[in-house]
Amino acid sequence: MDSDVDGERIALLRFVERFALALREAGMAPMPARVIAFALADDADRYTAGELARGLGVSPAAISGAVRYLVHVGLLLREREPGTRSDLYVLDDRDLWSRYMTAELALLQRFVQILDGGIEAIGLDRPGGRRLAETRDFMAFLDEEMGEAVRRWPAERDRRAAARSAEASPAG
Amino acid sequence: MDSDVDGERIALLRFVERFALALREAGMAPMPARVIAFALADDADRYTAGELARGLGVSPAAISGAVRYLVHVGLLLREREPGTRSDLYVLDDRDLWSRYMTAELALLQRFVQILDGGIEAIGLDRPGGRRLAETRDFMAFLDEEMGEAVRRWPAERDRRAAARSAEASPAG
DNA sequence: AACACCGTTCACAATTTCGTGAAAGGCGCG
DNA sequence: CGCGCCTTTCACGAAATTGTGAACGGTGTT
Secondary structure: OOOOHHHHHHHHHHHHHHHHHHHHHOOOOHHHHHHHHHHHHOOOOEEOHHHHHHHHOOOHHHHHHHHHHHHHOOOOEEEEOOOOOOEEEEOOOOOHHHHHHHHHHHHHHHHHHHHHHHHHHHOOOOHHHHHHHHHHHHHHHHHHHHHHHHHHHHHHHHHHHHHHHHHHOOOO | OOOOHHHHHHHHHHHHHHHHHHHHHOOOOHHHHHHHHHHHHOOOOEEOHHHHHHHHOOOHHHHHHHHHHHHHOOOOEEEEOOOOOOEEEEOOOOOHHHHHHHHHHHHHHHHHHHHHHHHHHHOOOOHHHHHHHHHHHHHHHHHHHHHHHHHHHHHHHHHHHHHHHHHHOOOO
16 A cells, blocks of 8 residues: 555644644744754655755745754754765754754853843842842853753763663563 | 933833843743833832833833733733722742743643654654654753753752842951 | 756745724722 | 723734745756
C-alpha cells in the first residue's frame, strides 16, 4: 500500500502548524516558526531553501527571510557544499536549543541594562525605583539560573536519551 | 525649584517606552507592555484604569484590554475598594515575577504536549521523530529548571535586597 | 561566452493588529 | 429614582506585517 506517503505528509504539515502556532505565541514570526518546525520534524538533517519551500508549499521568497532569522538566532546553520550553487541549512541538533537559549538570554541582559537606566533616572528613594530594582534583580537572577541550566543541558540530554533507549529495550 | 515634575514625567515615559519595547520583543503586545512598565516605574502601588490612561496619555479604551491581559498573566491584581465605583489594579510586587513566570511555564508544558503528539504521529524510528523527542526533553528540562528557579526566587530576592541596603549604608 | 538554475531582493496586495471615538453598561450618590 | 462618573464594548480607520510574484544577481555548466 506504499504506506500512503501523502497521508504522512499532511500529518507532518498538521503538526508543523500546531508547533508553529505555539512558537508564535512565544514570540516568533509565522514563517520562521513553520520553517524550523518543518526542518525538525521532517527526516533530513539539511535542506536547501528550495526544499523548504516545496516541503511547506510556500514561495521561495518567504523562505529567504525566515532562514536568515533562524540562522541569526542559532536554530539553523548555513553551510556551503563545494561545487554546488545552493546553500544548505543544517540542523545541528546536538546543541540546537543550547544555542537558541543563549541568544535568548541576551534579551534578559538587555532588560537588566534598560532597568539600570531607569533606576538611575528615577532613584532608589522612590517606590517606583525600588520596584525597578527588584525587577532588575529578578531578571539578573533568571539570567544566571537559565545560563546554568543551559550549561547543564548536554549532560542531561545524554542521560534522558539513554533512559529512553533503556526503556525501549530493557536489559534489566 | 519644584524639581520640574514635567521633566520627570517625560523621563518616566521615555523609560516606559524603552522597557515596553523590550517586553514586546519578548512577545508581549504593545499596550500591556506600556501599562506594566508605567505601573512599575511610577510611584503608586495601585491604579485605577483612568489613572493609567491619563498617566500614559492614551484612551481609556486602550487600557481595558491591556489590564485584562495583565491580570490574566498575573502581573496585576484586580481589587475593589468597598464604596467606590472603579476597580483598582494592584502591583503585588513581592510575588509579581514569580506569578508571571509560572504562567509562562504553562507555555512550555504546552510545547511538551504538542511535541508528544508529533512524536506519536511520526515515530521514534525516524530522524525527525528523534529530533522531536530531543526537543521535547529540552522543553521539559527547561520547565523543571525554571520552576525550581522561580521557587528559589523569594529567598534570593530578600538576599539581594539586603545586599543593596548594606551597600547603601555600609556598617562594617 | 551564453545559458540555465537557484536564491535573494523589491514592490505590491491582503490580512491582521492596534488604538481611538462613540455608545452602552454598572454603580454609587443626590 | 434619576443623575453622573467611570469603565467596558463595539465598530471603524490607520498602521504594521505577511506572503506572493517578478525582476535581479551570482554561479556552475555546456
